[in-house]
Amino acid sequence: xxxxxxxxxxxxxxxxxxxxxxxxxxxxxxxxxxxxxxxxxxxxxxxxxxxxxxxxxxxxxxxxxxxxxxxxxxxxxxxxxxxxxxxxxxxxxxxxxxxxxxxxxxxxxxxxxxxxxxxxxxxxxxxxxxxxxxxxxxxxxxxxxxxxxxxxxxxxxxxxxxxxxxxxxxxxxxxxxxxxxxxxxxxxxxxxxxxxxxxxxxxxxxxxxxxxxxxxxxxxxx
Ligand SMILES: O=c1[nH]cnc2c1ncn2[C@H]1C[C@H](O)[C@@H](COP(=O)(O)OP(=O)(O)O)O1
Numbered sequence: 085x086x087x088x089x090x091x092x093x094x095x096x097x098x099x100x101x102x103x104x105x106x107x108x109x110x111x112x113x114x115x116x117x118x119x120x121x122x123x124x125x126x127x128x129x130x131x132x133x134x135x136x137x138x139x140x141x142x143x144x145x146x147x148x149x150x151x152x153x154x155x156x157x158x159x160x161x162x163x164x165x166x167x168x169x170x171x172x173x174x175x176x177x178x179x180x181x182x183x184x185x186x187x188x189x190x191x192x193x194x195x196x197x198x199x200x201x202x203x204x205x206x207x208x209x210x211x212x213x214x215x216x217x218x219x220x221x222x223x224x225x226x227x228x229x230x231x232x233x234x235x236x237x238x239x240x241x242x243x244x245x246x247x248x249x250x251x252x253x254x255x256x257x258x259x260x261x262x263x264x265x266x267x268x269x270x271x272x273x274x275x276x277x278x279x280x281x282x283x284x285x286x287x288x289x290x291x292x293x294x295x296x297x298x299x300x301x302x303x304x305x306x
Pocket of ligand 1: 104106210269
């Protein structure tokens with residue numbers, strides 16, 4: 085469930101709510117999947133006789149950037165970040181502090197990085213704020229290294245950073261498979277909305293991936 089979207093200003097005027105601030109870090113990449121498939125704006129032909137979701141010989145244009153999420157202590161996927169008390173500090177400053185704890189990286193988050201604010205469906209009285217920040221590939225790699233080597237929370241509250249695969253392989257591997265996992269609160273909706281609004285995936289690609297993820301989720305387990 086996505087929850088109800090509101091403006092950041094309105095959310096800060098509401099009484100009795102906690103504020104959870106999280107961020108989607110992402111970067112262009114020159115990396116090649118399996119050493120040969122370019123990871124950015126590639127076109128592949130899906131030629132499978134019995135695909136789970138995509139018709140045979142469909143040409144899929146893929147925009148393969150690398151957004152990051154994390155595997156949390158509770159086994160759920162979510163974005164880096166945490167609770168911020170706006171009575172004590174700004175949402176952006178609190179988020180930067182959380183990032184230092186979880187990723188061991190000093191990242192300046194600004195009001196311009198704000199993407200959306202939402203009254204979350206669960207738990208009650210929680211407002212979730214998502215920020216999005218585009219980094220250079222080297223910066224993203226450095227943040228990934230720091231998350232393992234220096235972050236206070238590594239191995240405790242955060243089990244590891246993960247890149248979101250935006251490509252789609254035959255039989256739904258890649259993004260649809262990723263979406264079939266379990267996510268904390270409304271972070272899955274946040275991911276889908278951010279990818280759409282930033283133009284990283286088209287509404288059609290997102291709808292296909294969501295439908296495919298549902299089939300994977302309810303299909304036979306190996
Ligand atoms: O990625 C997320 N997107 C939206 N809501 C989230 C996300 N991660 C957690 N949450 C919710 C669930 C929790 O009720 C609060 C605070 O979670 P957490 O990140 O664990 O924060 P603390 O470390 O407890 O400060 O936000």
